[in-house]
Amino acid sequence: MSQHPETRAIRIQTPRTAQKEHATPLFLTSSFVYDKAEDMAAAFEDDNLDVNIYSRFSNPTVDEFIAKIASLEGAEDGVATGTGMAAVFSTFMTFLSAGDHILSASAVFGSTHSILTKYLPKWGITSDYFDMNKPESIEALIKPHTKMLYLETPSNPGLDIIDIEYVAGICKQKGILLVVDNCFATPAVQQPLALGADLVIHSATKFIDGQGRVLGGVVVGRKELIYPLYLFIRNTGPSMSPFNAWVLTKSLETLHLRMEKHASNALALAKHFQNHPQLSWVKYPYLDTHPQHAVAVKQMSNGGGIVTFEIKGGVEKGRTFLNSLKMLSMTNNLGDSRSIASHPASTTHSKLSEAERAAVGITPGLIRISVGLEHVSDIIADIEQALEVCK
Ligand SMILES: *Cc1c(COP(=O)(O)O)cnc(C)c1O
Secondary structure, three states: OOOOHHHHHHOOOOOOOOOOOOOOOOOOOOOOOOOOOHHHHHOOOOOOOOOOOOOOOOOOOHHHHHHHHHHHOOOEEEEEEEOOOHHHHHHHHHHHHOOOEEEEEEOHHHHHHHHHHHHHHHHOOOEEOOOOOOOHHHHOOOOOEEEEEEEEEOOOOOOOOOOOHEEEEEEEHOOOEEEEEEOOOOOOOOOOHOOOOOEEEOOOOOOOOOOOOOOOOEEEEEEHHHHHHHHHHHHHHOOHHHHHHHHHHHHHHHHHHHHHHHHHHHHHHHHHHHHOEEEEEEOOEEEEEEOOOOHHHHHOOOOOOOOEEEEEHHHHHHHHHHHHHOOEOOOOOOOOOOOOOOOHHOOOOOOOOHHHHHHOOOOOEEEEEEEEOHHHHHHHHHHHHHHHHHH
């Protein structure tokens, strides 16, 4: 019988050295040596993936991180990259060619938008967007040359949720690759491959690290899809640093514990502020007022660690709210043990017009809280006092 995910996140390991160290060894080495010229020749033979050659190709510390995350996502194999965006870009470059079309959810990460609109067109790859809240509109948007469907669920920062199994059904029927950015949920909460996705992408920078220390990315899926992706990364170089992999493989040991606590804190916070007079609405996947609550409960084991709300008084009150916080950090990262508040309309998305912001689900007073692991009463108290200032 296979072990539980919590156990695999701790016990999966690459072979230890002759020192028999208990913890994961950190192989900070750019290359690996050979005893004989014949061994070196064999290492360079095609398809010899068993021998480490150079850390741009593979590295035992990075391999341990990949083995763990692939196991947690129920994937055959994976690749690791220096950042989440390197994972997204490498996936596009490996599977799309000139003339291909990608259908993407409109509510995707800002830099993913930039790749779709500013860079892919330079290579003759076009894209269209679909609305996460209208899954029934997807089929009509698929073109004969559509190769890939791309989405994030829950989305950032709108927390829109889509039924992965339903979208996977359409993709299977049309022969399109379904790629899911699982960054907000993590494999501790949602496993898109089991619901029919072909590839899962993560920014490991967020909940996977969980402590705001390093950047990283990962893609997992079937061996036949991972192999060309591995070759792309090996040849073009967006590989993960062994040091970052060493941090991240240790992080995975506490992922399930952390996600349970992030989620219970987030649910308590969402419920506490649900009817607050200063807020027009509060959004959280596991609140029954979330428009896709039924889908969230079906495909996620908890609601995750992000809560959003709309503060009455728009952009100005949003800024006042941030300035009034005493404990929560003001930063654009998320998925940290420290609770974080951000106000996209006055910061990350301030250069867009109000209409452009509305199109990606960002309202003027939208506050995104990445609920951390502090005592929930302290997080609530800080938000409460900042809302008092906004009166
Ligand atoms: C942060 C993020 C990314 C990009 O990851 P980096 O590690 O910052 O490159 C991609 N998708 C989502 C949903 C994210 O939150």
